[in-house]
Amino acid sequence: MRGNHRNTRNALFVVAAVSAAVAAGFVGYGWKPEILDAPSPTGAFTQELVARGEVLAGAGYCGVCHTSDPAKPYAGGRGLVTQFGTIFPTNITPDPATGMGSWSRSAFARAMREGVSRDGSHLFPAFPYDHFALLSDEDIDALYAYFMTRTPVRQVNQDNTLPFPLSIRFLQTGWKLLFFRPPEPENAILQTAEARGRYLVDGIAHCGACHTPRNALGAEIAWRAMDGADIDGWTAPALNGNTPSPTGWSTSDFYNYLRTGSSRLHGTAAGPMSPVVHQGLAKLPDDDIQAISQYLVTFGGGSSALQEAAEQRSLEQDAAQSASPLATLGERLYVTACATCHFNAGEEVADARPALGLNSALSLEKPDNLLHAVLEGVSAEDGKPGVAMPAFRTMTDRDLAEIAKYLRSTRTDLPPWTDLEERVARIRSAGAAHD
Secondary structure, eight states, X not given: OHHHHHHHHHHHXXXXXXXXXXHHHHHHHHOOOOOOOOOOOGGGSOHHHHHHXXXXXXXXXXXXXXXXXXTSTTSXXXXXXXXXXXXXXXXXXXXXXXXXXXXXXXXHHHHHHHOBOTTSOBOOTTSOHHHHTTOOHHHHHHHHHHHHTSOOOOOOOOOOOOOTTXXXXXXXXXXXXXXXXXXXXXXXXXXXXXXXHHHHHHTTTOTHHHHSOBXXXXXXXXXXXXXXXXXXTEEEOOOSTTOOOTTOOXXXXXXXXXXXXXXXXXXXXXXXXXXXXXXXXXXXXXXXXXXXXXXXXXXXXXXHHHHHHHHHHHHHHHHHHXXXXXXXXXXXXXXXXXXXXXXXXXXXXXXXXXXXXXXXXXXXXXXXXXXXXXXXXXOTTTSSTTOOBOOOTTSOHHHHHHHHHHHHHHHOOSOOOSSHHHHHHHHHHHHXXXX
């Protein structure tokens, strides 16, 4: 019996020792020192370096996330709603008390590449350091120069609403062990347009952060890259061979959409995508937009034959609608409120008359993108410049649901959406609360 007790004690001792060693290793891996290096003097930055940083900050939509008040750019953003709680982007102006005015270049680089703040605390992956880690030393330098030469704004950062224990930043160590594999920074000159596009898309532009679904712990599912995901109440559609768009995407489709906010066969940029195009990518030169487009189409584009067939079908659907006896409430409402702008009677779909049968919003599993656009409209600054769509908030929930039901049934071969009135009411309520 004594021997059994000794064996049990020995086994428990071994388990305790191993557990202590694992815990010590975990703490050792996760602990990061504070970086106390002095920040670089603003006079050390050349105009060329700052200008390059401005372009990169646009490509990364930094102002979109880190700005809530347009009068105070980069002084802190509105909350990003995640499945775990709301995260508030921080003040990244060079204010020494509330911003990053005391940050050195090395502290900034560590945050971008490792997701660790100046004080050694771990950043939540809502900040896409898993993408920014790809950036070259030169691009890190340019971004640092740009942010350190902005107007300092003293604005205290808002507290995140993550529940305990998710609010403990040190626990991000476990997340990084599971999901973060830092890529080697790209320091070589990229030889091809497609390589440049990959660098921009996978790096500073972090397209996959919105267009790739995430697992239960909030990490991008690598094998489903660009497969589409829900974000901020909208659906970021798939950009690969699983695109819901009947026409697929060509290089020119991507270029026109990203450069102007509109594509003849895919409609206009609305919702969260609008500032990406008009406030972010607008900073990039045409060559970079072309490079992004050439890379994105490698995920699985649409053939010209399929595009022509889909466009012809859309024109036939519009023609059939014009000859229809207006049998349903949804059809009558559509003809009254929508058809004037969305009807195409020529030999091809007009650029300023989006064909709803070709738009991915009608082919998605959820109707939310369509309902958002109808309820909130698209301003002349959001979509194609100078072309606007009014908001239809004065319509009842039932009326909007009937329009969506009619379009889904006549412009696609997909199963009908369910609970449309409830979805309209929820989106309307969320929009009113945000206003």
